[in-house]
Amino acid sequence: MNLESIAQNLGLKQRSQVKADIEVSCGYSSDLLSDVLAKAKNSTLWITNQKHINIVGVAVMLNLAGVVIAGGVEPDANTIEKATQENIPVYTTDMSLYELAGRLWELGIKGC
Numbered sequence: 001m002n003l004e005s006i007a008q009n010l011g012l013k014q015r016s017q018v019k020a021d022i023e024v025s026c027g028y029s030s031d032l033l034s035d036v037l038a039k040a041k042n043s044t045l046w047i048t049n050q051k052h053i054n055i056v057g058v059a060v061m062l063n064l065a066g067v068v069i070a071g072g073v074e075p076d077a078n079t080i081e082k083a084t085q086e087n088i089p090v091y092t093t094d095m096s097l098y099e100l101a102g103r104l105w106e107l108g109i110k111g112c
Contacts, residue, residue: 001108003045003066003089010103012068012091015075016083024065026112027104029097033058040064044112047100051075056082056090066090070097 003020006012014020025043030036031050040046040062047068048055056079059067066089069075075083075090083090093100 006045006104006107006109007091009107010093010095010100012093014089014091015069015080016088016090018084018087018089020066020089022065022089024109027101027109028112029101037062039112041112045104045109047097047104049073049097051079053079053082055079056086056088059083059088060086064088068093068100070095070100 001024003022003024024045027045028040029047031048036046036058042063043065045065047070049071051069051073055067068091070093072094
């Protein structure tokens with residue numbers, strides 16, 4: 001499924017100013033960067049509660065489809081700036097990480 005379609009279906013708020021016409025292969029949720037580095041893969045949509053700039057570095061290293069920051073957490077300004085520079089779609093939502101994972105599953109996005 002396309003990331004733009006997912007964002008529209010779930011009412012996600014885009015924070016980085018990049019195109020999100022990207023196919024999502026699977027979803028992964030974790031707040032441990034080392035866990036994401038070990039288990040996520042190319043085109044994964046990562047959901048987290050982390051908001052710092054290091055999430056962009058992980059997304060770039062793994063060529064992730066994008067990052068969704070859940071729970072009403074807003075990313076730091078430097079995180080948004082770096083995500084835009086690196087062409088990483090970053091979204092936010094007021095949904096909890098748990099609810100967001102369930103909604104993604106309902107849309108057909110399976111775990112990695």
